[in-house]
Structure formats: structure tokens, C-alpha cells
Amino acid sequence: MKIVVIGGGAAGLGAAGAALGVDPSAEMVVYTQFEDVAYSPCGIPFVHGKEIESFDRLFLATKQQYKDQGIDVHYETTVESIDTKRHVIKVQGEGEVRYDKLVLATGWNYRDPNLPGGDLKGIYRVKNIQRAREWDSFLDTVKSAVVVECGLIAVEMVTALVHRGIKVTVVDPGPWPMAEVVDPDIVDPVRAGWAEAGVTTLWGEQVTAFGGNGTLSYVETTAGRIEAELAIIGTRKVPNSDLARAAGIALGGTGGIVVDARMQTSAPDVYAAGDCTEIPHGVSGVPLQGLSGSHAYAQGKTAGINAAGAVREYQPVYVPWAMLAGEWMIGGVSFGETTASAVGMNYVAGTAKGITRARYYPGVKPITVKLLADPDSRCLIGAQIVGGEGVKERADFLAVAVRAGITIDDLATMENVYSPAIGALNEPIQMAALAVQQNFRR
Amino acid sequence: MSFTQWLRTNSQQYLLADAQQRIGRKNGVTVYGKPRTLKDRFWRYIFVPTYKMLPNGLRESLIHAMPGSHRRAWPKASPRPRPPHPFVKINGQGQAPRK
Ligand SMILES: Cc1cc2nc3c(=O)[nH]c(=O)nc-3n(C[C@H](O)[C@H](O)[C@H](O)COP(=O)(O)OP(=O)(O)OC[C@H]3O[C@@H](n4cnc5c(N)ncnc54)[C@H](O)[C@@H]3O)c2cc1C
Numbered sequence: 426m427k428i429v430v431i432g433g434g435a436a437g438l439g440a441a442g443a444a445l446g447v448d449p450s451a452e453m454v455v456y457t458q459f460e461d462v463a464y465s466p467c468g469i470p471f472v473h474g475k476e477i478e479s480f481d482r483l484f485l486a487t488k489q490q491y492k493d494q495g496i497d498v499h500y501e502t503t504v505e506s507i508d509t510k511r512h513v514i515k516v517q518g519e520g521e522v523r524y525d526k527l528v529l530a531t532g533w534n535y536r537d538p539n540l541p542g543g544d545l546k547g548i549y550r551v552k553n554i555q556r557a558r559e560w561d562s563f564l565d566t567v568k569s570a571v572v573v574e575c576g577l578i579a580v581e582m583v584t585a586l587v588h589r590g591i592k593v594t595v596v597d598p599g600p601w602p603m604a605e606v607v608d609p610d611i612v613d614p615v616r617a618g619w620a621e622a623g624v625t626t627l628w629g630e631q632v633t634a635f636g637g638n639g640t641l642s643y644v645e646t647t648a649g650r651i652e653a654e655l656a657i658i659g660t661r662k663v664p665n666s667d668l669a670r671a672a673g674i675a676l677g678g679t680g681g682i683v684v685d686a687r688m689q690t691s692a693p694d695v696y697a698a699g700d701c702t703e704i705p706h707g708v709s710g711v712p713l714q715g716l717s718g719s720h721a722y723a724q725g726k727t728a729g730i731n732a733a734g735a736v737r738e739y740q741p742v743y744v745p746w747a748m749l750a751g752e753w754m755i756g757g758v759s760f761g762e763t764t765a766s767a768v769g770m771n772y773v774a775g776t777a778k779g780i781t782r783a784r785y786y787p788g789v790k791p792i793t794v795k796l797l798a799d800p801d802s803r804c805l806i807g808a809q810i811v812g813g814e815g816v817k818e819r820a821d822f823l824a825v826a827v828r829a830g831i832t833i834d835d836l837a838t839m840e841n842v843y844s845p846a847i848g849a850l851n852e853p854i855q856m857a858a859l860a861v862q863q864n865f866r867r
Numbered sequence: 868m869s870f871t872q873w874l875r876t877n878s879q880q881y882l883l884a885d886a887q888q889r890i891g892r893k894n895g896v897t898v899y900g901k902p903r904t905l906k907d908r909f910w911r912y913i914f915v916p917t918y919k920m921l922p923n924g925l926r927e928s929l930i931h932a933m934p935g936s937h938r939r940a941w942p943k944a945s946p947r948p949r950p951p952h953p954f955v956k957i958n959g960q961g962q963a964p965r966k
Contacts, residue, residue: 600887600898609887609894629899677935678875680868685939705937707944710927712935741941766886767879769919769926802948830945 426451427523428732429514431504431668432530433457434466435718436699439725440528440732441496447733455491455498456516460555462491462498467718469557470578473564474585480558507672509692526694526732529669529682530725533700533715536660538573541634547641550658551578563655567591570655571644573632575602579659580615580750586657587622587751594625594653596632596646605661606746608761610776611795611809618751632656662715664701679703679714686738688728696732698724707741707828708759708806709768716744745824747810747817754816758823760797760807772797772806775833775860779853781815783845790814794857796823798833803865805831812853819854833861871933881910882918 428444428451430437441455455462461484468483477483491498503517513521535550537543549560569592572579579595580602586593595602601609601616619626627648634645635656644651664681675683675691681703688696699721703712720742730737747756765772774797782789790813797807808823810816826836836858843850868876891898902908918926931937 600891600896604887605883609891609896613894675934676869676872678871678933679935680872681936683934683936683939685936686941689939703936705935705941709930710937711930712937738942741944763883763886763890766890767882769882769921769923771923799947804947828945830947830949832948 426525426733428453428526428528428729429522429524430455430528430530430729431514432528432532432699432701433459433462433498433500434530434532434699435721436532436701436725436728437528437530438463438496439722440530440696440698440729441725442494443726443729444526444528444733445495445729447730447735449495451733453496454522455496456502456504457498457500458503459553460500461488462500464554465718466552466554469551469554470581470585472557473551473561473582474588476588480554480561483554504668507668507674507695509672509674509695512694524694526696528688528725528728528732529674529690529695529697529701530699530721530728531665531668531701532721533662534665535658536663538632538658538660540632542636542641545635545637545641546639547637547654548635548656548658551582564589564591567655569651569653570594570657571596571632571646571651571653572657572659573644574658574660575599576605576659576661577603577746577748579657581748582657582659583619583624584749584751587619587624591655592623592625594627594651595619596627596630596644596648596651597659598629598631600628602626602750603755604763606761606764607755607757608763608795608809611757611761611793611811612750612755614811615750615753615755618753622751662700664703664714666701669697669701677703677712677714679712681712681714686727686740687731687736688724688739689731694732696728698728704739705741706759707743709770710741711768713742713744716742717746720744740828743824743827745820747820752813753811754814755811756816756820757809758807758820759827761795761809762797765797765807770806771800773800773833773861773864774798775857775862775864777853777856777860779851779856780849781812782847783843783849786845789849792816792853794819794853796833796836796854796857796861798861798865800865802830803832803834805833805836808857815848823854833858833865837862871935875933877910878914878918881907881915885911885915 506515572595575597630648682697703714727739776795792812795809841852
């Protein structure tokens with residue numbers, strides 16, 4: 426059996442590896458437009474910020490290791506079209522290539538802000554590791570940068586640029602950072618940290634043009650002109666699903682490829698995984714697109730296993746997320762107040778401020794947890810967290826809690842670890858659940 | 868862009884902007900962004916209030932009727948709330964925790 430994977434990111438490599446795990450005799454071919462596969466793009470902002478000393482550290486395996494595993498990766502090779510009826514793809518420089526099973530893992534792009542001057546040098550879309558290496562030396566020459574819209578990756582880049590001593594101005598039509606996913610009270614410490622670090626923020630404003638003579642030297646915004654040698658594009662992720670669309674494969678309202686739990690698309694023997702797809706949200710059922718690398722990898726494995734002839738089902742998602750934002754860790758699960766209000770979902774919320782270790786233990790940090798519960802079932806439907814540490818573990822735990830249909834009363838009576846160096850007597854999740862219970866009684 | 872994509876993109880943008888304004892206000896954050904164009908006005912003053920007026924059930928049916936991955940086969944969510952544990956009787960301050 427010949428399995429062809431289009432895409433060498435988390436989803437594509439996840440699919441290839443998992444498929445070979447099921448059927449080691451399968452012929453496995455992966456196409457990528459990039460020079461490399463199997464690096465962690467997630468680490469790029471931290472190399473730029475100099476927390477990690479080299480891009481080489483981001484590679485997970487060598488090209489030879491993939492060869493040895495039986496994965497034939499075609500680098501810098503574009504797949505131009507798919508003929509799902511004939512089970513054939515057209516590959517640049519190779520012509521027609523037959524497949525028995527095809528996995529689409531074509532990923533995402535930053536939404537194009539479509540602005541005049543968009544082709545000037547100095548406009549950076551953080552993604553490809555080879556380009557990142559080139560940009561890294563350029564960063565040494567930059568004094569002033571503008572971040573165009575402030576999504577999750579852009580927030581990490583703000584921290585990186587600050588660490589490099591670059592003056593940063595954030596311009597975003599939204600009212601606070603990552604306003605598509607996070608609530609204002611939760612992101613408030615991050616905003617305060619940025620202000621302290623000298624980051625200028627222009628909320629409710631838009632970039633209208635890039636200017637300069639071949640190379641960027643200023644950015645025009647609705648709040649006036651900003652001198653800058655660098656612009657970071659931080660717009661939201663959009664699915665790279667053009668190849669699928671052209672092949673007549675069904676796309677959903679997000680523009681992502683429509684899949685079922687086995688990651689099967691509308692075309693026979695064609696699977697899709699990662700940020701080119703859309704996946705239903707576990708609470709609302711609304712399809713979501715542009716999740717994370719960990720989602721892409723898990724979906725890739727599901728697609729690969731099914732493509733190779735075994736059966737695995739992926740689940741609707743509750744999207745735990747967490748990240749470093751300046752000096753803070755911030756994260757969440759499923760709904761916050763803003764997103765719940767946007768879809769018109771009723772909720773009762775409660776917030777608690779706690780600490781991450783015993784109050785007397787060195788390095789103790791503050792943490793705030795907000796929980797949202799469904800007024801009818803009292804089930805947890807979402808959470809938002811900001812703190813000095815311990816955010817990722819709580820987000821992962823709460824995602825399972827939402828998925829399992831845990832109620833706020835379960836959480837209010839939860840047991841917790843108390844150990845001075847790693848956890849306080851009062852668990853902030855439990856305290857937040859008590860706050861929700863109290864608000865239920867109001 | 869297909870009709871469903873156009874609808875999803877715009878409804879998401881304007882429903883989110885409306886929610887950000889309300890939640891921002893509640894948290895003392897001034898949210899700028901007056902409608903600038905005719906398109907802004909349509910979505911902000913006609914679509915958003917209409918969407919909010921719809922009963923929950925109707926809203927859910929309309930969302931479900933849109934094409935997308937949610938219309939394909941997916942494992943069912945766990946029952947909400949979970950069935951009570953047979954051995955534990957919780958009494959959350961005099962309230963039955965599960966209806
Ligand atoms: C700077 C940065 C930070 C990130 N941080 C995190 C993080 O902290 N946590 C996390 O979970 N995730 C993180 N991510 C991951 C990211 O947000 C995505 O979720 C992830 O990259 C999705 O993986 P994917 O395999 O679906 O797509 P992609 O990574 O976009 O890969 C797409 C692949 O498809 C190939 N391709 C596309 N079209 C064609 C074609 N026509 N022919 C041949 N090949 C094609 C591309 O060359 C590429 O190899 C980060 C990403 C970046 C860039």
C-alpha cells in the first residue's frame with residue numbers, strides 16, 4: 426500500500442509515523458515545501474528571545490532518521506493538485522504520483538492583512554526555521570518593531586523582542602492581547618507587565634500600510650505613523666486548504682477541511698489532519714480551526730492509523746492552551762466569559778486568587794483561576810488562568826474535567842495536594858469553584 | 868469565499884466584538900471601535916441583536932444546519948451532568964448538586 430502525506434509539520438509527520446506503526450510494509454511518501462521537517466516551530470520565539478541558544482536545538486530528528494524509519498520525505502517540493510477520482514496527485518518536478526491513501530496536512534498561514542507595502546523587506550511571518558535563522562541575525566540590527574495584531578504567537582514574539590532590547594509597538598483592532606480567546610481580567614497582569622517593560626500598545630487601532638524604500642522604515646496606522654524596521658505579522662491562523670478546495674473536497678464555514686472522527690474527508694481514501702481541518706468543539710459543537718501543534722500531532726496520528734487500515738477515533742476538542750506571556754503564564758480551556766457571551770451561551774462564573782506554593786516557600790507565585798459553569802447542569806464549561814507557574818497542568822486537568830462532564834460541585838469538593846514547595850493548602854481551582862457555587866446562590 | 872465561510876467569518880468577528888465590549892466594560896476596560904462602514908453597521912446593529920434575540924434552541928439548530936465537520940460522525944459527549952456516583956451523596960450547601 427502506498428500512503429502519501431502532503432505536509433511535513435506536526436500533523437504530517439504524526440500521520441506518517443503512526444501509519445508505519447500499523448503497517449510497516451507501507452510505502453510512505455511525505456511532501457513538504459520547506460527545507461526541513463520535524464523541528465519544533467513552537468521554539469522559534471524562544472531562540473529569538475535568546476532563552477534557547479540555537480535553532481539546532483529545535484530539531485527532533487535528522488533527515489537520515491526519517492529515511493531509516495522508511496519515510497521518504499521530498500523536501501522543497503510542492504504538490505500542485507489532487508485528482509481524487511484517479512487517486513493521483515500532481516507534484517512539481519515529479520509529474521503524476523499515484524496513491525492508495527492520501528493524508529492532507531497542509532497546515533495554516535497567517536491571515537493576509539492585505540496592506541499596501543506588504544512586499545517590503547522587513548515584514549516577518551514567524552514560521553519556517555530556515556527563514557527564522559536569517560531573521561535572527563537581522564534582529565540584531567533592529568531598534569524598533571511593530572506587531573501587527575496580537576494573536577498567541579505574536580504575544581510570544583513581543584516577549585522575545587523585548588528580551589532583544591527592541592522597542593515594540595503592538596497595533597491591534599481588538600481591545601486587549603489575544604482578545605479572541607482570553608478575558609480582560611485574566612490578561613490584565615500581562616498588559617501591566619508589558620507597560621512596565623516599555624511596550625507601547627495601540628488597542629482598537631489598525632495598521633493601514635507599510636512604508637519604506639524597498640525595506641520597511643515605517644508603518645502607517647489609524648493612530649498615526651510609527652517608525653519601525655521590522656513588522657511582525659501576528660494575525661490569526663487561517664487554514665491552508667486551497668489544494669483540497671481545488672480538488673472538490675468539502676470545506677466548512679471556517680475554511681478548514683471537513684473531517685469525521687477518523688479524520689476522513691468527503692473524498693474516498695483521503696484523510697486530513699492538523700490546522701488545515703476544522704474540528705467540532707466539545708461543548709458547543711461549533712467547528713473550530715487553527716488549534717495547536719499538539720492537536721495537529723494527535724490528529725495526524727489518528728489520520729495515519731486509519732489510513733493504514735486500523736481504527737482510531739479523535740474526539741471533539743475542549744482546547745486546553747497555555748503559554749508564557751512576558752513574566753506570566755496564561756491559559757484556558759474551552760470557553761472564557763468573552764467567547765461564551767459571543768456565542769450566546771449562558772454561564773455562571775467565579776474567580777479566585779491563590780498562590781502556587783506555601784505562602785512562606787521561596788518562589789511562591791500568585792495565580793488567578795476563573796471557572797465558568799452551565800446554569801442548568803452545573804457542569805464546568807470553561808476556565809481561564811493566569812499565574813506565575815502551574816498554569817499548563819491546571820489547563821490540562823480542567824480540559825478533562827469539562828470533557829467528563831464534571832460539575833462545579835465536584836470541583837468545590839475536590840481533593841488536592843498540599844506540599845509547601847509545589848502546592849498551597851488551598852487549591853485555586855477549588856476556591857474558584859466555591860466562588861461559582863456562591864454566585865449560583867445569588 | 869463560500870456563503871458559509873462569509874457568514875462564519877463575519878458573525879464570529881462581530882459577535883466577538885460585541886462580547887468584548889460588554890465583558891470589557893464589566894472589567895473597566897474601555898473598548899474602542901465604533902462602526903466605521905455600512906458593513907460594520909449592518910453586522911453590529913442588525914445581525915448581532917437579531918442573533919441574541921433568537922431562542923437558544925433555534926440558534927443551536929441554525930448553527931447545526933451549517934455545513935461543517937460537526938455534521939459528520941463524532942463520538943458523543945459524556946452525559947451532562949455525569950450520572951451521580953452510586954456511593955457518594957454530596958450535599959452542596961443544602962442544594963442537590965445535580966438536577
Ligand atoms: C512560532 C510558532 C510558535 C508555535 N507555538 C506553539 C505552541 O507553543 N504550542 C503548540 O501546540 N503549537 C505551537 N505552534 C504550532 C502551530 O500553531 C500549529 O498548530 C502547527 O504548526 C500545525 O501543524 P500542521 O502540521 O497542521 O501545519 P504546518 O505546521 O503549517 O505544516 C504544514 C506543512 O504542509 C506543507 N505544505 C503545505 N502546502 C503544501 C503543498 N501544496 N505541497 C507540499 N507541501 C505543502 C508545508 O510545507 C508544511 O510542511 C507554533 C507555531 C509557530 C510557527
